[in-house]
Amino acid sequence: MVKNFIYFLLFVLAVIATAELIGIQSFTIGSMTISMLPLVFAIAIAMLLGLPYLRKGILKKIYSKKNVEFASKYLIFIMLPLMARYGSDVAPQIKEILQVGWVFIIQEIGNLGTVLIGLPIAILIGLRREAIGATLGIGREGELAYISEKYTLESPEGRGVISLYVIGTLFGTMFFSIFAPVLLDFGIRVEALAMASGVGSGSMMSAASATLVARVPEMESTILAYASASQLLTSFIGTFTMVFLAAPLQQFMYKFFVRGDKK
Amino acid sequence: MSPTMRRYIRYALVLLLSVSFILFAQEIKLLKNPDSTPITSMTFIGLGILWLFSFLGVIIADLMKMVPIKVIRDFPILGWVSITSLTLCLISDFFVEAIQSVDFLAITTPILTVAGISVANRLVDLRKTSWKIAIVAVFVFAGTYICSALLAQMGLLFAGH
Known part of the structure; x- marks a missing residue:
């Protein structure tokens, strides 16, 4: 259980690092500029790797029932520092x-x-x-x-x-x-x-x-x-x-x- | 230890985890772009303050559950944290300065990572929703945004802003 949670933490860090290293990507279509921020890559990567048929080996441990439950239960608390920042x-x-x-x-x-x-x-x-x-x-x-x-x-x-x-x-x-x-x-x-x-x-x-x-x-x-x-x-x-x-x-x-x- | 106490300790730890993720994101952001918000001692103080304000907001949200007015009871915890932080930031500029040394985008990346993991099991629910609702969703989201933006644009024009 604890081991799975450590995998989860490391995985979150890895996704953050990947998303931040991709950085902000902008491209233009006609006269419109489309910008994609690290946050878009972060949610996209975290969602894609969680697709049920990819969940084998290490990914199965990361996306264990407990870990996904933890993420959805405490997401709101993870968000609180952002809300404090807005003040x-x-x-x-x-x-x-x-x-x-x-x-x-x-x-x-x-x-x-x-x-x-x-x-x-x-x-x-x-x-x-x-x-x-x-x-x-x-x-x-x-x-x-x-x-x-x-x-x-x-x-x-x-x-x-x-x-x-x-x-x-x-x-x-x-x-x-x-x-x-x-x-x-x-x-x-x-x-x-x-x-x-x-x-x-x-x-x-x-x-x-x-x-x-x-x-x-x-x-x-x-x-x-x-x-x-x-x-x-x-x-x-x-x-x-x-x-x-x-x-x-x-x-x-x-x-x-x-x-x-x-x- | 009482269950309430244990619950608060859990919240405190999750909040600690959250600000640690932010620090990590800001560090990586600096590696990628050395011109982004630097990490100084103020950043650590800022993260500490974010942690503290969040925690205070959680406690206030819990206390407000006892107020007999429905709107106040139902007000989201996210809102209480913003209000707590706003009030304290109005009292002292030091809080503003410290919090502003935490990079804004570095705060958003960890949240969306956890959000991505949290919805992993809901991807299958997509199969149950029809493509028609997906089309409607685009217009619903765009609709609220465009209408609000147009009204705001006109309002600002009238305000001579």
Whole structure:
């Protein structure tokens, strides 16, 4: 048992070292610059080597049941120093943040984008009640709890939210890490993108803001301060936005689209 | 030893593990790029402070579980740690200076490594999700991000920022 855990520790160090030695890789497609940070390589390597049919020999010991359980149980604690770091990013800029405080609140409404953009697409490609679960939010714990309370997780709505949860867990950070700076090339200001990064998942916010920092390093302190302030705000009022805005809007749009569909 | 005590000791050790990983990542980052954030005595103090603030946040989150207001009880532990750290950083600039000598990206790499391992057993769940939801997921993630960014852009414009 202890031996497996030592393998786990060494493996984590090896993955960190590999990811850091690969470093930041940027490439351009047309006018878009795509940057990949060590964190993307880290999660990709750790996930790929954990594929069930690769788990033989040493990998089987590293990805033992106990070790994977340890990783998922304590992931949140491994993340805490990052959250503590954000305090030091926000503190020096607290005045500026409070000055544009209302902008932070306004952009929270942007979290309705999951319904506004996601729901029509979902219905267009033929999803029905699953779409309710899959587009209410970005499918984190908050939505999971709400949907399970209202529809249970065995319902189509429940399947929708669970699927989104799984996809978000596996690919969310990679998606935001790559997608966030792409919008820079569409002329959106880095401050706005930093604010938008507070999507409601700590790791997705970190991935989005980290890539923004890599692209605009001279704005590092502002980016991290705005992103984490917005994230904090989302954790406070995100539930309200979901229950009082996203859910009613979704019901309204769902009825509208599905009725139009039958004609 | 009481179970609560044992639980806190376990948290303390996991947090220690986390900051050790960060130090290691920052070291390797320096090997790769000697111009990145240097490791000085302040880095060690910074890591110690990150450890301490995280631990304080855990305790505060536990205490807040007793508050009869649901929003406060349900507030995530990650948020409590940020608030604890923010409050203490507002009180003293020394905390800010020390924490800032820890490289930001070096903090993110170990987390995503552990995250990658933690989801290893969920990869099979992917087979149960349909490709349709995968398409929807792209629009859901992009949707929230784009809408928030556009609103923020307009807001900043009005604020004359």
